Amino acid sequence: MITQGVAVVGATGRLGAAIVRACAENSVPVLTVASTAGWREGEQRPDVVIDASHPDALSDTVEFCARTRSPLLYCVSNPHPDQLDQLDTLSRHVAVTVAANLSALHWIHAHTVRLAARLGVAIGCDLETVVLDRHPETKRDAPSATARVLHECAGGTGRIISERYGAPVNDHHVLFGAPYESLDIHHSVRDLRAAAQGALRLAAQATTLPAGRYTADDLYGQLADHDQLAR
Incomplete structure (x- = not known):
């Protein structure tokens, strides 16, 4: 302490x-x-x-x-x-x-993504994975460290799409796409x-x-x- x-x-x-x-x-x-x-x-x-x-x-x-x-x-x-x-x-x-x-909720977000990816594989889903990484223009890194972590949690496959626009602080979506349906796991930070x-x-x-x-x-x-x- x-x-x-x-x-x-x-x-x-x-x-x-x-x-x-x-x-x-x-x-x-x-x-x-x-x-x-x-x-x-x-x-x-x-x-x-x-x-x-x-x-x-x-x-x-x-x-x-x-x-x-x-x-x-x-x-x-x-x-x-x-x-x-x-x-x-x-x-x-x-x-x-x-x-x-x-962020504490990022930690929960990452674990939720990891669980979703593991369950999708376990039941035989053919998943396409995309990580959307949105920060304001002042953010230098692309993709961000957070997006890299989420990509790894999602299985390390698929794409990271980094966009630099909008208000602080950031939004991160992890999209799991399957035939005829999709799952969007989203975390947004509004204040530092x-x-x-x-x-x-x-x-x-x-x-x-x-x-x-x-x-x-x-x-x-x-x-x-x-x-x-x-x-």
Whole structure:
């Protein structure tokens, strides 16, 4: 759990600023912030570092986490292989969670897609799969990390159609087409507060983990299992 506070890298970006606001709303101290203006470190070690910045900032983030032994929640989309290597090296010392998407309902969406794909195969449906990936024009990655995850959940076949238009934040449809019928599993995010609240939920869980490499799917799965055990 978060007892001291957090560090936020990319604190002035769209997602980073939303995370800072979520911290204020949930009485979570932000001890250290980093942005294009530089790092402003607090006196206390943060319980966890949340990086929502840019791939170019990763080396500084890794150095800070290694020095403070703080776990890392890495929220930057589609890290390159050399960046994943840096994260793997760091994960020998602290817990590192790479999150393609922070939203709790995205996690449910992805698991629903995985279940639908598995059931379709089990009963012999001849399915055509399409992932629709809609973000505003400001989104650089196409397809998005979320669309890649959903494509994998749907079986890794079929197409991803990425479109860049419209209002924030995003829409993702997974369409399963069969002769004479179709199934549309849809998740829509209307405000970055969904991702920011998810970041705090995952960050708190990350503080409980031993050193190693994790995904948001791992952490939400742990939270769901813990809730079931508590019932």
